[in-house]
Amino acid sequence: MAQQDRAIRTRQLILQAAGVIFAERGYEGATIKDVYDSVGVTKGAFYFHFASKKELAEAVLGAQVGDAGFPLVPRALKLQELVDAGMVFAHTLTHDPILQASIRLSMDPSTPDVDRRRPFQAWIDQNRRALDDALERGEMHPHVDVAEIAHLLVGAFSGVQLLSQAMTDRKDLEERISILLTNLLPAFAVPGILAKVDMSPGRGARVLAEMQQLLSPSCC
Amino acid sequence: MAQQDRAIRTRQLILQAAGVIFAERGYEGATIKDVYDSVGVTKGAFYFHFASKKELAEAVLGAQVGDAGFPLVPRALKLQELVDAGMVFAHTLTHDPILQASIRLSMDPSTPDVDRRRPFQAWIDQNRRALDDALERGEMHPHVDVAEIAHLLVGAFSGVQLLSQAMTDRKDLEERISILLTNLLPAFAVPGILAKVDMSPGRGARVLAEMQQLLSPSCC
Numbered sequence: 001m002a003q004q005d006r007a008i009r010t011r012q013l014i015l016q017a018a019g020v021i022f023a024e025r026g027y028e029g030a031t032i033k034d035v036y037d038s039v040g041v042t043k044g045a046f047y048f049h050f051a052s053k054k055e056l057a058e059a060v061l062g063a064q065v066g067d068a069g070f071p072l073v074p075r076a077l078k079l080q081e082l083v084d085a086g087m088v089f090a091h092t093l094t095h096d097p098i099l100q101a102s103i104r105l106s107m108d109p110s111t112p113d114v115d116r117r118r119p120f121q122a123w124i125d126q127n128r129r130a131l132d133d134a135l136e137r138g139e140m141h142p143h144v145d146v147a148e149i150a151h152l153l154v155g156a157f158s159g160v161q162l163l164s165q166a167m168t169d170r171k172d173l174e175e176r177i178s179i180l181l182t183n184l185l186p187a188f189a190v191p192g193i194l195a196k197v198d199m200s201p202g203r204g205a206r207v208l209a210e211m212q213q214l215l216s217p218s219c220c
Numbered sequence: 221m222a223q224q225d226r227a228i229r230t231r232q233l234i235l236q237a238a239g240v241i242f243a244e245r246g247y248e249g250a251t252i253k254d255v256y257d258s259v260g261v262t263k264g265a266f267y268f269h270f271a272s273k274k275e276l277a278e279a280v281l282g283a284q285v286g287d288a289g290f291p292l293v294p295r296a297l298k299l300q301e302l303v304d305a306g307m308v309f310a311h312t313l314t315h316d317p318i319l320q321a322s323i324r325l326s327m328d329p330s331t332p333d334v335d336r337r338r339p340f341q342a343w344i345d346q347n348r349r350a351l352d353d354a355l356e357r358g359e360m361h362p363h364v365d366v367a368e369i370a371h372l373l374v375g376a377f378s379g380v381q382l383l384s385q386a387m388t389d390r391k392d393l394e395e396r397i398s399i400l401l402t403n404l405l406p407a408f409a410v411p412g413i414l415a416k417v418d419m420s421p422g423r424g425a426r427v428l429a430e431m432q433q434l435l436s437p438s439c440c
Contacts, residue, residue: 026246026248026328026329028246028248028249029248104329106386107327107382108246108328109246109324109385109386116386117386117387120383120386120387121387148399149403151383151396151399152380152396152399152400152403154379154383155376155379155380155381155382155383155384155396155400156375156376156379156380156400157379158378158379158382158383159374159375159376159377159378159379159380159381159382160372160375160376160379161375161379162327162375162378162379162382163340163371163374163375163378164375165329166326166329166336166337166340167337167340167341176371176372176375179368179371179372180372180375180376183369183372183404183407183408184403184404184407186406186407187403187404187406187407188403
């Protein structure tokens, strides 16, 4: 493995270990030593990648938007892309420790040195772009307040995931997000579009499988 | 003040102090000593009311359903009662430290000795009863899955409040809950009912004022 590849891999391993430890203990309860001990790297190797616990937490928080299954497969309907982003995120959240830790950090008000608004705002902005496009293409009722819906989707998603985590350790997460979308989309999508958007619980896994095939060297 | 009244008042003061301290420091970060020192009562007086930090946290959690503005004023429409419960809760959350702490405790996965599912389940059950009644009275589409909606409302509410807290320190909470309800009710309420349900941001304060008047000795 080339030196650069090894560095990228080590950084990813540190992020994963930080994910597990932040998700278990929260920001206050986690120490940098816990993280580098659990990866099996030296203190020096750790500080080559991250200058502080704050920087590490911000990298974990940043994983929430950007790496979470994006770029998505472009669709004829912009609202399908919006749904896909949510369903892929929900599916990934059921097993990815970095995402789980990112969620935990953004919900924890005792992380004063970390700006936990950042991932929320990034999701709101991403929804806003998709909804603006959907509105322009006639997929939405013309009177819809796009900024309100972009914000509402992030809020409602966060709470449905919180409740699923508290009640079933996220076992019903994909089903609950599917129920949320099925009940909320009619508030802004035109009826003709609704029947064409796949919001079923298995959607996240199907989109990810499709992406892996598109990205595989033997494809297309 | 009679001895019993004093005991009730002390218990309430302890709960309020615990609210502030849990809301600031979380379950792990709070100590019993912090609580009785801040109320100005002795350790013995504290233990007369609560046997442990766990019992104190469970009393704070329990405040979320039961004391939060209930019993509500009965309405001709059951869906108005459902909305009123949510709007009164949102309004009270903007300034009540016990409720704020209760929310914080139910969101915190690092409280292993406390059953944080209890307030969520109590809210789901309460919504379920209101929705069953509303269905029976013809206020809802007959095909609606009442259990799903009862659960969805709790999840979505929790997340909208979480986002409002993270982004604006709950300044826009009542407005965001109003937006949530306005967009979600059409999924289950029949159109003829929708125009008659008041879901505007000031609803919580108005209902509370009405209740105070009904409960005042000079009333009616």
